[in-house]
Amino acid sequence: MSSYTLGLIVLVYVFALAGLSWLGFRHTKNAKDMLTGGGNMNTIVMALSYGATFISASAIVGFGGVAAAFGMGIQWLCLLNIFMGVIIAFILFGKRTRRLGAQLHAHTFPQLLGRHFKYKPIQVLTAAIIVLGMPLYAAVVLKGGAVFVEQIFEIDYNIALFIFTLIIALYVITGGMKGVMYTSAFQAIVMFLCMGFLFFFLYRALGMGFTEANQALTDMQERVPAHLAQIGHQGWTAMPLTGSPQWYTLVTSLILGVGIGCLAQPQLVVRFLTVRSSKQLNQGVFVGSLFLLVTVGAVYHAGALSNLFFMKTTGKIAVEYISDIDKIIPAFINASMPKWFTAIFMLSILSASMSTLSSQVHVMGTSAATDIYADAIKNNEAKNTTYIIRVGIFVSILLSYLVCYVLEEGVIARGTAIFMGLCAASFLPAYVASLYWPRCGKRAAFWSMVTGAGASVFALLFLHQKEAAAVGLCRWLFGRDVLIEAYPWPVVDPIIIALPLATLVLIVLTYLQPKSNALIDKV
Amino acid sequence: MFGIPDPGVWLAYVLEIACLLFAAWYGIRYWNQDDTKNEHEVQHKNTKK
Numbered sequence: 261m262s263s264y265t266l267g268l269i270v271l272v273y274v275f276a277l278a279g280l281s282w283l284g285f286r287h288t289k290n291a292k293d294m295l296t297g298g299g300n301m302n303t304i305v306m307a308l309s310y311g312a313t314f315i316s317a318s319a320i321v322g323f324g325g326v327a328a329a330f331g332m333g334i335q336w337l338c339l340l341n342i343f344m345g346v347i348i349a350f351i352l353f354g355k356r357t358r359r360l361g362a363q364l365h366a367h368t369f370p371q372l373l374g375r376h377f378k379y380k381p382i383q384v385l386t387a388a389i390i391v392l393g394m395p396l397y398a399a400v401v402l403k404g405g406a407v408f409v410e411q412i413f414e415i416d417y418n419i420a421l422f423i424f425t426l427i428i429a430l431y432v433i434t435g436g437m438k439g440v441m442y443t444s445a446f447q448a449i450v451m452f453l454c455m456g457f458l459f460f461f462l463y464r465a466l467g468m469g470f471t472e473a474n475q476a477l478t479d480m481q482e483r484v485p486a487h488l489a490q491i492g493h494q495g496w497t498a499m500p501l502t503g504s505p506q507w508y509t510l511v512t513s514l515i516l517g518v519g520i521g522c523l524a525q526p527q528l529v530v531r532f533l534t535v536r537s538s539k540q541l542n543q544g545v546f547v548g549s550l551f552l553l554v555t556v557g558a559v560y561h562a563g564a565l566s567n568l569f570f571m572k573t574t575g576k577i578a579v580e581y582i583s584d585i586d587k588i589i590p591a592f593i594n595a596s597m598p599k600w601f602t603a604i605f606m607l608s609i610l611s612a613s614m615s616t617l618s619s620q621v622h623v624m625g626t627s628a629a630t631d632i633y634a635d636a637i638k639n640n641e642a643k644n645t646t647y648i649i650r651v652g653i654f655v656s657i658l659l660s661y662l663v664c665y666v667l668e669e670g671v672i673a674r675g676t677a678i679f680m681g682l683c684a685a686s687f688l689p690a691y692v693a694s695l696y697w698p699r700c701g702k703r704a705a706f707w708s709m710v711t712g713a714g715a716s717v718f719a720l721l722f723l724h725q726k727e728a729a730a731v732g733l734c735r736w737l738f739g740r741d742v743l744i745e746a747y748p749w750p751v752v753d754p755i756i757i758a759l760p761l762a763t764l765v766l767i768v769l770t771y772l773q774p775k776s777n778a779l780i781d782k783v
Numbered sequence: 784m785f786g787i788p789d790p791g792v793w794l795a796y797v798l799e800i801a802c803l804l805f806a807a808w809y810g811i812r813y814w815n816q817d818d819t820k821n822e823h824e825v826q827h828k829n830t831k832k
Contacts, residue, residue: 332787335795342802351809474786499791539817546810549803557799 266413266603273450273607274427277443277614281431284439291645294436295367295626301441301534307544308448309441309615310531311551314345314522315451316616317404317609318397320559322672323514325585327563328578328592329488330510331496334563338556340519346548349523354532354541356695361533369526369623370631372533373687376694379702380636382709386687387631389713390526391624393682395656398620399663400675404586405613406664407672411590412606421664424613429657432618432625433650440618441534447611451555454608457601458593459558465596466569477568483577496564505751512753513677521680521755524687526627527619555612559589566592586672621660625653668730677753678720678727685712685758689766697770704769712762719754 288294301309327334357372366372370390374383402425409420431439466473474497481495492504500506522528535541566588567577573595574581578588593605629652634645667675689708693700720727722734722743728750729741742750787793 332792333795335792335799339795339799339802342799342806347802347806347809471786476786478786478788494789497787497792498789537817539815542813542816543810546803546806549806553799553803 269603280442281439284442285434287438288436294646294649300536303540303543305445306535307547308445311548312444312448312615313619315555315612316401317613318401318672318676320612321404321589324559324563324589327560328566328588329585332564333499334560336515341556342549342552344519345522350541350545355538357532368626369529377702377705382706383631384636387627389686390627394624395659395663396675397679398660400672401613401617403664404672408590408609425661428617432621433653440622444615447615450611451608454605455555455558462562508751512756517677517681517753517755521684524683524691527623569596621653621656624656628652681755682716685716685762689763700770704766708762708766711765712758715758715761716754719757725750
């Protein structure tokens with residue numbers, strides 16, 4: 261496809277986003293509109309926006325690449341995305357969250373926790389974890405989008421990153437939450453159609469049917485490289501050897517980290533505050549589930565089968581043909597799909613990146629501006645809140661942009677898992693308690709969050725081989741990469757340590773202290 | 784099953800479809816169920832130590 265046609269398609273897409281963002285801007289009159297879209301969003305918009313926020317370029321480019329390397333076992337993540345991320349999240353968390361939010365007039369996740377426990381330090385701590393931790397996740401999403409633009413347009417990565425950041429900055433700062441939700445719902449439709457097409461066209465590219473292609477991939481088991489077989493790889497249609505390093509990475513980091521972590525994602529939780537009643541959430545369960553199955557399920561499946569395609573066309577498996585796993589999916593799409601689809605697919609990657617990123621920077625900006633600056637520092641006396649939120653969003657985007665320059669190769673999926681694990685360990689016990697455990701008090705919630713965040717950071721810096729070795733603090737202090745070198749500790753994800761610890765602290769402190777002053781009868 | 788020999792893998796596919804069917808059933812079953820009318824019943828209590 262000529263660069264002229266490609267440019268035209270992107271231009272139309274950007275104009276559509278600009279129009280929706282303008283619509284959001286027109287309907288944003290006050291801080292509530294800016295934070296939760298006025299609290300009366302439509303079912304379809306809410307569910308699609310939730311799905312699009314959930315599925316980032318990281319899920320497509322990063323985890324699709326992981327599927328190419330690890331195989332179809334990553335489908336468990338798709339299952340957890342649907343089961344935990346939509347069914348459990350909407351039915352068991354969403355309804356109560358919405359009711360609690362309405363009751364407490366909470367418009368952000370930190371406000372929800374802080375006001376429920378009637379303890380401002382909880383609100384500030386939640387906001388601080390978001391502001392400090394989310395730039396890593398936002399940066400990997402940004403990188404995912406920029407890498408794809410770099411590959412497709414064949415332009416310099418730095419230019420791709422800059423343009424990409426600029427577009428997101430413009431429409432999030434102007435459109436607020438309404439702009440974010442309108443654009444992400446539109447982007448979800450683009451993603452849904454593209455991934456659906458990818459799933460069906462994949463078999464045409466391979467020249468095989470569903471079972472035949474899976475069987476051919478199974479038959480490629482002997483092509484697993486020795487270095488992957490050594491760490492537990494048993495082929496692309498089999499789970500890694502139980503207890504092997506690859507099994508720990510796949511199961512504890514990627515599947516559990518992301519699968520459980522998604523329940524306590526501030527940018528997703530805030531979606532529950534944007535609807536008027538539980539009816540919208542009931543209706544959204546199917547829309548969200550279908551969206552995730554088609555988008556995530558298709559790309560993970562395609563990622564694993566890309567090995568078959570590369571073997572047929574180049575005589576090499578995916579990770580031999582392209583060493584950076586973050587570049588496997590873009591390269592596969594480029595090589596296997598019709599040229600016109602490559603351009604359209606690029607829009608779906610851009611959509612995935614933009615929808616997630618816009619929600620991330622919105623949450624970071626509102627946390628910094630509303631929860632820390634306006635609520636905590638100015639004690640709710642700040643004037644012109646919408647302006648402050650816009651400044652907060654701008655600073656968040658700038659921070660994420662800068663973090664992109666310190667990221668190394670193949671970091672997209674891992675960066676996502678780190679942030680989701682941090683969120684789960686820090687927020688999940690207190691969040692669940694706020695919805696279901698009236699006895700839990702503010703100190704138990706606060707120290708549980710401190711423990712979860714602290715244990716996550718400690719495990720990343722001193723226990724988990726990949727991050728601890730990369731940062732080097734443990735080596736500098738103790739002369740070795742990790743504190744506990746005995747297997748499997750260096751490959752056990754921090755969430756496996758931090759989440760139980762945070763939960764334990766919450767339970768013990770709740771039973772040790774007198775009954776809370778933040779009891780609720782039923783939410 | 785479907786060319787995938789490991790139950791640890793094909794089970795994930797089967798459960799994905801099961802989740803989708805449940806979501807469809809749930810959405811239809813509770814399509815119009817609303818809870819806003821009960822919202823006034825929800826209240827916070829301050830308990831004295």
